[in-house]
Amino acid sequence: MRIGQRYSDEEIVSLIRSGKNLEQPVRHLYTEYYDNLTNFIRKNKGSQSDAEDVFQETILVFVDLVQQGKFRGDSSVKTFLYAIARNLWLNELKKRNRMFVQDTESQEYSPPDTEDLQQTLIRHESKQKVLQMIEQLGETCKKILLMYYYENLSMKEIYERMHYESEQVVRNQKYKCMKKLIGWIESNPGMKENVKELLAYGTEH
Amino acid sequence: MEPNINEQARWERIDAYLRHELTGNEQAAFEAEMRQNTALAEEVHSIRTAGEMARQYGQREELRSLHRKLTAHRQTAATDRNQGLRFYLRVAAIIVFLVVAWAGIGFTTLSPGSLHSDSFVAYLPETTRGPEAAKGPATVEQAMQAEYTKANYTRVAELYQKSRTKRLNEAFVAGNAFLALGQPDKAAACFKRVMSLSVRERNFDFYQDAEYYLAWAYLKNNQIDNAAKLFDKIYRNEFHTHNPDVGTWFYWKLKLLQWKKK
Numbered sequence: 315m316r317i318g319q320r321y322s323d324e325e326i327v328s329l330i331r332s333g334k335n336l337e338q339p340v341r342h343l344y345t346e347y348y349d350n351l352t353n354f355i356r357k358n359k360g361s362q363s364d365a366e367d368v369f370q371e372t373i374l375v376f377v378d379l380v381q382q383g384k385f386r387g388d389s390s391v392k393t394f395l396y397a398i399a400r401n402l403w404l405n406e407l408k409k410r411n412r413m414f415v416q417d418t419e420s421q422e423y424s425p426p427d428t429e430d431l432q433q434t435l436i437r438h439e440s441k442q443k444v445l446q447m448i449e450q451l452g453e454t455c456k457k458i459l460l461m462y463y464y465e466n467l468s469m470k471e472i473y474e475r476m477h478y479e480s481e482q483v484v485r486n487q488k489y490k491c492m493k494k495l496i497g498w499i500e501s502n503p504g505m506k507e508n509v510k511e512l513l514a515y516g517t518e519h
Numbered sequence: 520m521e522p523n524i525n526e527q528a529r530w531e532r533i534d535a536y537l538r539h540e541l542t543g544n545e546q547a548a549f550e551a552e553m554r555q556n557t558a559l560a561e562e563v564h565s566i567r568t569a570g571e572m573a574r575q576y577g578q579r580e581e582l583r584s585l586h587r588k589l590t591a592h593r594q595t596a597a598t599d600r601n602q603g604l605r606f607y608l609r610v611a612a613i614i615v616f617l618v619v620a621w622a623g624i625g626f627t628t629l630s631p632g633s634l635h636s637d638s639f640v641a642y643l644p645e646t647t648r649g650p651e652a653a654k655g656p657a658t659v660e661q662a663m664q665a666e667y668t669k670a671n672y673t674r675v676a677e678l679y680q681k682s683r684t685k686r687l688n689e690a691f692v693a694g695n696a697f698l699a700l701g702q703p704d705k706a707a708a709c710f711k712r713v714m715s716l717s718v719r720e721r722n723f724d725f726y727q728d729a730e731y732y733l734a735w736a737y738l739k740n741n742q743i744d745n746a747a748k749l750f751d752k753i754y755r756n757e758f759h760t761h762n763p764d765v766g767t768w769f770y771w772k773l774k775l776l777q778w779k780k781k
Contacts, residue, residue: 336578337585344589370586374579441575448576456576463570464577466538489527495569506568513571 323391330380351399372399375438401431441512447498455491533566629776631738640764642695644668660688672696687716691725703740731761747777
């Protein structure tokens with residue numbers, strides 16, 4: 315791993331889009347923007363913990379938007395991250411009924427399509443709730459599905475890693491997990507389309 | 520959809536299709552089947568959605584884990600920096616304490632006596648020096664030199680007291696003997712005589728030596744200002760015989776002693 319490697323905005327976007335090794339670009343984002351963004355949150359009545367949470371969420375939103383092809387490079391990565399963090403924090407303050415945001419510092423970083431960004435953040439929040447369904451499947455299902463769909467491991471590899479009695483047992487277990495998950499998605503009218511739209515997998519992947 | 524294929528096998532085939540694990544022909548056949556079988560197409564859609572959900576959940580978890588790792592790393596780095604800083608501050612504090620303690624001890628113990636024991640360069644008599652040496656071993660000066668070499672300072676003082684001439688060389692040896700005997704006022708008188716005789720006789724062989732030992736006589740007699748004037752003169756004159764004996768460190772200790780006595 316190239317620790318401390320500096321990347322251009324184009325390289326960051328390209329690496330995130332490829333989705334193969336997120337650690338390098340994300341590490342770069344932490345090195346370059348963590349202090350500035352967390353300071354901004356702390357200056358606006360946020361605690362250190364709030365600042366860390368907002369920064370984490372900012373990175374999640376940014377990676378999502380880049381992978382969905384919604385970051386077109388009209389503004390710099392720094393401007394975009396600042397806008398995301400600012401909006402996330404404004405939303406959080408609204409929830410807490412504390413509207414005061416010392417905004418002078420962030421104005422220069424606000425991209426023109428703030429309304430679009432607000433919509434994106436609302437969708438992002440809904441998506442996080444949808445993804446929680448995986449959490450509810452239980453630890454075993456979560457592990458198997460992540461290994462198969464995220465790490466792209468074969469059934470044989472999962473069987474070897476999880477020390478099941480046979481590969482068939484893994485296949486059966488995975489089938490049960492998927493059955494459960496699909497059952498939940500389809501039990502709710504309109505949920506499937508909603509989930510597909512939220513995941514927006516048709517665009518980039 | 521094949522009736523003999525159960526749901527699990529069908530879903531595995533759908534996964535293989537979505538992961539591009541089917542051969543070209545199998546892929547084409549599957550796609551043709553999907554076009555004709557809307558239920559199968561629906562199933563593909565459902566599995567793709569659920570799989571994408573798992574993929575995105577996995578990515579989110581990886582990013583969160585990375586966040587924990589990077590923030591922990593930053594905190595550790597900050598802690599290490601603080602610990603490193605604390606260590607260096609402790610070392611610096613110990614050094615400052617030791618320097619202050621050493622300076623304090625040095626200051627409180629600084630006295631004419633301590634300066635004398637640290638820096639005094641005693642006179643070492645030469646066997647032949649000046650025209651007096653040619654007069655043979657029977658002279659008073661040679662007898663005094665012999666006794667001084669044996670560190671018999673009281674005898675040197677007696678010989679000097681008995682000497683009727685109290686010549687320049689005799690006065691110089693006697694001055695050093697009085698210094699060794701702890702009689703700085705008598706030593707000072709001898710060295711002053713050496714200096715005045717040197718001028719009168721135009722023989723400056725012992726003048727600068729006398730000046731140096733007169734300064735020590737003053738210092739031992741607690742006449743610090745008088746001593747400082749002479750040492751200052753020697754310190755500033757790099758051609759003075761005793762300039763190497765009056766170093767900078769000694770010079771500043773003398774200044775400190777002057778300040779302490781005020």
